Amino acid sequence: MATSARFVSSLRRSALSSRVVSRTQCLRLAPQVRRITSATSEPHQPDSKGGLDGPAPAKTIKFTSESYPELKRDPKYAQLTEEHVKYFKELLSSESACIDGVTKDASEDIEPFNSDWMRKFRGHTQLVLKPSNKEELSKILKYCNDNMIAVVPQGGNSGLVGGSVPVFDEIVINLQKMNKIRSFDEVSGILVADAGVILENADNYLAERNHIFPLDLGAKGSCQIGGNVATNAGGLRLLRYGSLHGNVLGIEAVLPDGTIVNDLCTLRKNNTGYDLKQLFIGAEGTIGIITAVSIQCAARSQAVNVAYFGLESFEKVQEAYRTAKGQLAEILSAFELMDGRTQKLVNKVTGKKMPLEGEYPFYCLVETSGSNTDHDAEKLQAFLEHVMETEIVLDGTLADNQTQIQELWSWREGITEVLGHEGGVYKYDLSIPISELYDIVNDTRDRLTEAGLVGDGPDYPVVDVVGYGHMGDANLHLNIPTRRFDKAVEKKLEPFVYEWVQKRNGSISAEHGLGVTKKPYVSYSKNETMMKLMKQIKDLYDPKGIMNPYKYI
Numbered sequence: 001m002a003t004s005a006r007f008v009s010s011l012r013r014s015a016l017s018s019r020v021v022s023r024t025q026c027l028r029l030a031p032q033v034r035r036i037t038s039a040t041s042e043p044h045q046p047d048s049k050g051g052l053d054g055p056a057p058a059k060t061i062k063f064t065s066e067s068y069p070e071l072k073r074d075p076k077y078a079q080l081t082e083e084h085v086k087y088f089k090e091l092l093s094s095e096s097a098c099i100d101g102v103t104k105d106a107s108e109d110i111e112p113f114n115s116d117w118m119r120k121f122r123g124h125t126q127l128v129l130k131p132s133n134k135e136e137l138s139k140i141l142k143y144c145n146d147n148m149i150a151v152v153p154q155g156g157n158s159g160l161v162g163g164s165v166p167v168f169d170e171i172v173i174n175l176q177k178m179n180k181i182r183s184f185d186e187v188s189g190i191l192v193a194d195a196g197v198i199l200e201n202a203d204n205y206l207a208e209r210n211h212i213f214p215l216d217l218g219a220k221g222s223c224q225i226g227g228n229v230a231t232n233a234g235g236l237r238l239l240r241y242g243s244l245h246g247n248v249l250g251i252e253a254v255l256p257d258g259t260i261v262n263d264l265c266t267l268r269k270n271n272t273g274y275d276l277k278q279l280f281i282g283a284e285g286t287i288g289i290i291t292a293v294s295i296q297c298a299a300r301s302q303a304v305n306v307a308y309f310g311l312e313s314f315e316k317v318q319e320a321y322r323t324a325k326g327q328l329a330e331i332l333s334a335f336e337l338m339d340g341r342t343q344k345l346v347n348k349v350t351g352k353k354m355p356l357e358g359e360y361p362f363y364c365l366v367e368t369s370g371s372n373t374d375h376d377a378e379k380l381q382a383f384l385e386h387v388m389e390t391e392i393v394l395d396g397t398l399a400d401n402q403t404q405i406q407e408l409w410s411w412r413e414g415i416t417e418v419l420g421h422e423g424g425v426y427k428y429d430l431s432i433p434i435s436e437l438y439d440i441v442n443d444t445r446d447r448l449t450e451a452g453l454v455g456d457g458p459d460y461p462v463v464d465v466v467g468y469g470h471m472g473d474a475n476l477h478l479n480i481p482t483r484r485f486d487k488a489v490e491k492k493l494e495p496f497v498y499e500w501v502q503k504r505n506g507s508i509s510a511e512h513g514l515g516v517t518k519k520p521y522v523s524y525s526k527n528e529t530m531m532k533l534m535k536q537i538k539d540l541y542d543p544k545g546i547m548n549p550y551k552y553i
């Protein structure tokens with residue numbers, strides 16, 4: 001009896017304080033960690049003020065071709081000549097479709113196409129081509145194939161594994177000019193769009209038609225849907241809508257020899273042998289370039305509610321997730337995990353007040369998306385009260401309106417942007433059985449601490465070891481913010497992290513892909529037979545090997 005009385009009174013105290021937090025604190029705070037939401041057709045551009053939307057300073061560049069002593073520029077690829085450039089210029093319909101550093105009359109800065117948004121990877125292409133349609137792209141690729149010119153397909157260039165920038169001097173083919181919505185069927189919910197459509201633009205277009213794009217991620221204002229599909233991006237809505245392997249119904253792509261593959265099927269059911277489009281999803285531009293996709297979109301939920309709460313252990317996080325699945329069932333649309341260190345970092349870098357009064361080792365953000373605002377809000381509140389009453393959760397808050405929803409999400413979506421605040425960051429994107437999801441963070445921290453590599457002050461290369469991610473997808477983002485990139489740290493991290501994951505039958509890449517960073521480690525997630533089959537597929541589609549070379553395959 002005494003125990004249950006204590007539970008009730010503690011619920012009242014916490015619940016009351018969480019409501020106060022939700023009504024006052026969230027309302028008072030203007031969002032400061034900006035999601036990259038203003039849709040732009042350019043790849044990430046340096047922010048002149050060095051602000052959070054911009055990449056980290058140039059000193060963080062880690063990977064250039066010199067960083068890969070095992071990778072040599074393959075002499076089979078042609079050196080770009082003025083004659084090549086002349087051909088492309090004549091072919092392309094407008095001057096702005098060609099940024100040319102060979103004949104030195106570049107109309108636009110080539111640098112943002114050569115380095116990723118974190119400015120961690122940098123190649124040195126001399127040519128960027130921006131075709132306007134598949135026919136132009138087909139001619140470009142055929143010419144490249146005939147002349148052994150290596151190419152890198154590029155969308156919004158917001159990837160995290162160095163997949164969309166050149167390693168050496170491969171030319172960049174950027175899809176930003178192919179950016180039209182081709183059709184949308186409001187009855188079936190099937191969207192057909194060019195690869196270069198910005199994800200946020202696609203979602204806004206769908207919102208006006210009461211539908212939703214089945215993918216959402218922090219870089220939605222700059223990433224392109226072709227790049228999303230090519231990398232099989234996962235993001236924040238996967239728990240609800242599933243992966244792109246399920247939602248993409250069709251693909252149009254150009255193969256290296258210029259062949260246009262029209263598999264832009266708009267059928268949910270099409271059981272006619274090999275499902276060839278699947279090969280392009282997650283291939284990271286190694287077998288061809290996606291020019292358009294057809295995609296199944298769901299009806300947009302009218303009622304979105306968000307809760308944010310603190311917990312004392314990862315065991316409690318698991319209990320909270322299990323409870324959320326049971327109580328929120330079909331309206332549960334996201335269950336995200338952030339450790340206390342990531343939230344303190346957002347707080348430190350942005351200066352924003354934390355959403356809860358106390359500090360906790362773990363935080364979760366739960367979103368529901370349904371059709372009945374009051375009913376869904378009540379369900380989420382009942383869930384929060386239940387987990388607080390049972391002491392699974394220590395304190396929590398509920399967003400009362402759209403501004404508060406955005407504000408709470410910023411504590412999750414803003415993490416990537418603050419991680420590099422002291423220099424750089426080592427990133428791992430792992431699938432791990434859910435019960436062990438956070439252990440890798442503790443084990444990595446212990447390992448680096450024992451080696452005297454992590455601590456406060458300039459003597460230590462590593463700032464911290466943090467973890468967050470998509471709890472509902474058993475996808476952990478292990479991040480190691482650093483003051484500088486350091487060989488001693490790298491030796492402690494790799495292959496340790498990959499061996500750890502392999503032992504648990506996890507995956508070395510849950511959603512970011514392999515790019516160039518995981519090239520040496522593919523075998524930790526793919527056995528010899530699978531690697532051989534992948535290589536055979538690569539050779540079938542790209543026999544001369546011009547597509548995105550030096551990357552994972």
Ligand SMILES: O=C(O)CC[C@@H](O)C(=O)O
Nearest residue numbers: 218413416427469477479
């Ligand atoms: O920066 C990362 O490691 C994760 C980025 C992204 O996948 C996310 O979930 O926020």
Ligand SMILES: [Zn+2]
Nearest residue numbers: 235470477511
């Ligand atoms: Zn993620």
